[in-house]
Amino acid sequence: MVWTVVEYLNYEPWRFLVSFAAVLFLVLNIAGIFTMAERKASAYIQLRYGPNRVGPRGLLQPAADVLKLFSKENLSPNRADLWIFLAAPIAMFIPAAAVWLVMPFAPGAVIVDLNIAILFFVAITSIGALGVIMAGYGSRSAFSLLGALRGAAQMISYEVPLILSLLGVIMLAGSLSLVDVVNAQSGGFWHWYFLPLLPMFVVFYVAGLAEVKRVPFDLPEGESEIVGGYMVEYSGMTWAMIQASEFAMMGLMAAMNVTLFLGGWQPPLDFLDLGAFNWIWFGLKTALLTFTFQWIRWSVPRLRMDQLMDLGWKILVPACLVWLFVVAGAMLVLQGS
Amino acid sequence: MLSEERRIESAALSGRAAGRLANPDVRDEFGLETLDMSMGPQHPAMHGLLRLILELDGETVVRCDTVMGYLHRSKEKISENRMYPAVIPITDRIDYMNNIAMEYGYVLAVEKLLDAEIPPRADAIRALMNEFGRIMSHIPSIGFLMLELGAFTPILYAFRERERIQNIFEAVTGARMMFHYIRIGGVKADLPEGIPEQMWNYIEGLEQRLQPDFVDLIEGNEIFIARTRGIGKMTQEKAVEMGLTGVPLRCTGAEFDVRKHYPYGWYKNLDFDVITDTEGDVEASYRVRIGEVKQSIRMIKQILEDLPEGEVMADLGRRIRPAEGDGIGRVESARGEYAVHVVSDGSDTPYRVHYRTPCTVNMQLLQEIVPGHYLPDIMPIMGLIDPVSGAWDK
Amino acid sequence: MPQLGQGILKGMGVTLGHLFGKKITRAYPEYKRDLPERSRGLLTVDMDRCIACLQCMRICPDHCISIEQEKRDADGSGKAKPYAVGFVIDDSRCMYCSLCVEVCPVNCIYHTEEFEAQAYNRLELARQFGERPVDPTVDPKPAVKKKKKPTGKKAPKTVERPRTGEDEVA
Ligand code: SF4
Ligand code: SF4
Numbered sequence: 001m002v003w004t005v006v007e008y009l010n011y012e013p014w015r016f017l018v019s020f021a022a023v024l025f026l027v028l029n030i031a032g033i034f035t036m037a038e039r040k041a042s043a044y045i046q047l048r049y050g051p052n053r054v055g056p057r058g059l060l061q062p063a064a065d066v067l068k069l070f071s072k073e074n075l076s077p078n079r080a081d082l083w084i085f086l087a088a089p090i091a092m093f094i095p096a097a098a099v100w101l102v103m104p105f106a107p108g109a110v111i112v113d114l115n116i117a118i119l120f121f122v123a124i125t126s127i128g129a130l131g132v133i134m135a136g137y138g139s140r141s142a143f144s145l146l147g148a149l150r151g152a153a154q155m156i157s158y159e160v161p162l163i164l165s166l167l168g169v170i171m172l173a174g175s176l177s178l179v180d181v182v183n184a185q186s187g188g189f190w191h192w193y194f195l196p197l198l199p200m201f202v203v204f205y206v207a208g209l210a211e212v213k214r215v216p217f218d219l220p221e222g223e224s225e226i227v228g229g230y231m232v233e234y235s236g237m238t239w240a241m242i243q244a245s246e247f248a249m250m251g252l253m254a255a256m257n258v259t260l261f262l263g264g265w266q267p268p269l270d271f272l273d274l275g276a277f278n279w280i281w282f283g284l285k286t287a288l289l290t291f292t293f294q295w296i297r298w299s300v301p302r303l304r305m306d307q308l309m310d311l312g313w314k315i316l317v318p319a320c321l322v323w324l325f326v327v328a329g330a331m332l333v334l335q336g337s
Numbered sequence: 338m339l340s341e342e343r344r345i346e347s348a349a350l351s352g353r354a355a356g357r358l359a360n361p362d363v364r365d366e367f368g369l370e371t372l373d374m375s376m377g378p379q380h381p382a383m384h385g386l387l388r389l390i391l392e393l394d395g396e397t398v399v400r401c402d403t404v405m406g407y408l409h410r411s412k413e414k415i416s417e418n419r420m421y422p423a424v425i426p427i428t429d430r431i432d433y434m435n436n437i438a439m440e441y442g443y444v445l446a447v448e449k450l451l452d453a454e455i456p457p458r459a460d461a462i463r464a465l466m467n468e469f470g471r472i473m474s475h476i477p478s479i480g481f482l483m484l485e486l487g488a489f490t491p492i493l494y495a496f497r498e499r500e501r502i503q504n505i506f507e508a509v510t511g512a513r514m515m516f517h518y519i520r521i522g523g524v525k526a527d528l529p530e531g532i533p534e535q536m537w538n539y540i541e542g543l544e545q546r547l548q549p550d551f552v553d554l555i556e557g558n559e560i561f562i563a564r565t566r567g568i569g570k571m572t573q574e575k576a577v578e579m580g581l582t583g584v585p586l587r588c589t590g591a592e593f594d595v596r597k598h599y600p601y602g603w604y605k606n607l608d609f610d611v612i613t614d615t616e617g618d619v620e621a622s623y624r625v626r627i628g629e630v631k632q633s634i635r636m637i638k639q640i641l642e643d644l645p646e647g648e649v650m651a652d653l654g655r656r657i658r659p660a661e662g663d664g665i666g667r668v669e670s671a672r673g674e675y676a677v678h679v680v681s682d683g684s685d686t687p688y689r690v691h692y693r694t695p696c697t698v699n700m701q702l703l704q705e706i707v708p709g710h711y712l713p714d715i716m717p718i719m720g721l722i723d724p725v726s727g728a729w730d731k
Numbered sequence: 732m733p734q735l736g737q738g739i740l741k742g743m744g745v746t747l748g749h750l751f752g753k754k755i756t757r758a759y760p761e762y763k764r765d766l767p768e769r770s771r772g773l774l775t776v777d778m779d780r781c782i783a784c785l786q787c788m789r790i791c792p793d794h795c796i797s798i799e800q801e802k803r804d805a806d807g808s809g810k811a812k813p814y815a816v817g818f819v820i821d822d823s824r825c826m827y828c829s830l831c832v833e834v835c836p837v838n839c840i841y842h843t844e845e846f847e848a849q850a851y852n853r854l855e856l857a858r859q860f861g862e863r864p865v866d867p868t869v870d871p872k873p874a875v876k877k878k879k880k881p882t883g884k885k886a887p888k889t890v891e892r893p894r895t896g897e898d899e900v901a
Contacts, residue, residue: 045749047497225716227380302713424792508767550745
């Protein structure tokens with residue numbers, strides 16, 4: 001009986017509706033959980049306790065935050081370009097949500113197994129830059145505009161190393177589908193791609209950090225010089241939307257990192273296989289990687305714009321290109337023999 | 338007719354800028370305009386209330402004008418209407434990061450007027466507290482520098498140290514921030530029971546914590562080096578010419594420290610080095626600050642090791658009424674040379690009090706060295722000067 | 732990149748160490764630190780002992796003590812002595828400098844350990860101690876001798892500029 005219902009749900013339009021609700025639920029929760037994790041991690045690093053009033057050990061704090069933000073008035077600057085101003089948070093949020101559609105959570109648990117999933121990921125995340133530009137341009141403030149300019153420059157130039165580092169994975173897996181990529185990494189952690197593609201893994205990690213605008217690459221926000229950059233004029237729910245999309249984006253980057261280089265849902269050793277529950281491995285790895293993002297954030301200062309560009313174009317891109325040739329050569333030699 | 342505000346603003350602008358205000362449509366040869374940006378007075382990185390009028394060409398600063406005075410509280414005029422002892426709590430509020438030196442300067446000036454003889458124990462306690470005050474100001478300065486570079490954690494470690502010193506100060510003086518401890522003729526009260534040991538323990542602990550939390554975390558960090566090395570660089574001649582004192586002067590290599598070269602109070606008996614650096618950039622200022630904290634620790638240990646016995650207050654009578662004349666007190670505050678000039682007309686209240694705060698002078702540096710730097714470099718340069726709003730506006 | 736990220740890793744080691752370290756903050760309203768003996772909290776006056784000498788009112792730099800005085804035979808000695816019928820301390824102006832405490836000849840004004848003063852209206856912070864309320868908005872105008880400044884009085888002669896720190900010029 002139950003199985004018939006499940007199978008029935010597998011047909012359109014139910015499949016679409018269920019997956020839509022699931023992704024929305026997931027993304028919003030990820031934003032909440034990561035906000036909480038961020039606040040707790042920062043507090044513990046800084047010898048504080050962090051939020052500890054709402055609920056047991058403060059775990060309900062995100063819910064309280066959302067309630068507060070809902071009840072806040074949504075202010076917009078007098079001369080703001082209202083359409084662009086209000087559309088920007090949505091333009092930031094949608095890409096952060098849409099990529100989850102192609103993410104393999106566990107064996108067989110993927111909403112759409114696109115054969116060009118990696119391309120889809122690259123295309124969709126680029127929309128995020130548009131949201132930043134819209135937000136900065138729409139709010140008509142010098143600080144926002146500077147933030148948007150920085151955001152645009154940074155996100156577009158870091159897309160280059162990001163994509164180049166993906167090429168290594170594509171070459172090794174021989175496919176653009178994320179499911180194939182994960183399947184190709186089966187059989188123990190020594191089969192994961194981060195070992196043969198170590199430089200690419202590092203490049204993807206760094207470029208991913210820059211893409212989600214986190215310290216040391218949080219120049220578009222740069223709260224000490226441009227006081228929040230493109231989001232300085234937002235308040236209430238629009239602001240919450242931007243924040244949520246940033247945290248969801250961070251989770252997405254970590255998940256992508258895991259999928260591409262750390263074996264996705266593959267268990268580190270074969271006997272640890274949990275079958276349908278392999279999403280636990282996926283979640284654990286993502287959480288660990290997210291923690292490193294947070295750990296870096298609370299340990300280092302921020303780079304300057306020119307240094308950021310130097311790092312991107314003079315170090316990451318050449319490193320990627322060189323390793324691409326190394327991988328290609330190695331593949332030729334190993335497969336040729 | 339310009340409105341009042343506009344007039345003040347254009348007075349604050351200079352040269353090309355004033356021209357631009359009259360004719361905002363100035364474009365350069367490519368038809369590109371520069372962007373005017375008003376940074377502050379309400380800005381998280383402005384160390385209080387400072388307004389910078391910036392002209393930006395992309396992210397490069399073309400012009401930087403400082404507008405001060407948003408925290409002007411008329412300290413000098415208020416001081417003229419208060420009795421001599423009642424001015425001390427007012428001086429506390431000038432530099433609220435390093436209050437104890439502010440009291441010390443004023444008290445020295447009045448004592449010069451009175452020709453008072455200070456008991457040695459009082460002198461030693463003053464120096465002790467002053468050095469604690471320096472640590473209390475320098476460590477958060479380092480934290481603020483990091484905060485402005487985007488690292489949030491060091492400031493909280495810094496405030497941990499500050500809070501612990503404040504606990505000691507609260508036991509000694511009764512207040513956590515506005516101490517009102519150094520009095521004309523001595524100090525308010527002797528150190529309470531057990532406090533010298535607590536100070537000693539704290540200092541030993543600080544010596545251990547200084548290395549990981551403020552040196553390992555910051556000094557070698559590549560991003561920190563990239564952001565601070567060569568930023569805000571100035572030559573020694575320039576620094577001397579501008580009348581800088583304190584860390585901004587010493588980090589260019591000039592050896593000047595009021596404690597060493599014009600010793601006052603107990604500093605004559607102490608053995609310490611003047612920390613200098615040759616680079617004159619933000620990184621050098623960080624190194625100088627760390628070095629000075631270490632020197633302060635050394636001095637505190639020396640004072641605690643042989644603290645003279647005796648009274649802590651000279652008997653100057655109930656009413657303080659100096660003869661006509663003037664007195665100057667110079668001290669080395671955490672930000673540079675702080676001097677107070679008190680003129681007496683023989684009555685209960687001073688005729689005139691002038692506070693020469695280091696921040697007012699050091700702040701002039703911004704206008705000079707910021708143009709040519711990138712916008713985000715303003716923050717580390719502010720960290721180099723480390724001004725305090727209360728001190729530059731008085 | 733001379734050190735290849737060594738410095739960053741070192742710093743991250745420090746923060747990781749603190750992640751598991753002892754926390755130093757305290758949950759304030761539940762946990763209250765013991766205040767040291769000398770701590771200066773809100774002021775209070777023991778009106779039975781006050782001899783209405785007005786010393787505290789005169790010294791106060793912020794003019795926050797106002798006393799209304801009256802000649803009254805309060806202790807039944809037959810002689811009419813100054814008596815403080817009204818006594819107000821305006822906490823919204825007080826800066827807890829302790830000067831009034833130090834000048835009081837009978838030690839009847841003193842600091843308590845209380846430090847949490849808050850109100851929705853500034854006037855609520857003015858605490859009355861006497862039998863008759865005193866208007867805290869009126870400046871008590873302490874009887875400091877008025878100087879005739881700046882009405883043309885010449886500045887006092889400064890004999891010679893005294894140099895501090897005598898002769899040890901670097
Ligand atoms: S503590 Fe200072 S400010 Fe407060 S009432 Fe006493 S003298 Fe006035
Ligand atoms: S100084 Fe003391 S005795 Fe005199 S009026 Fe004030 S509280 Fe009363």
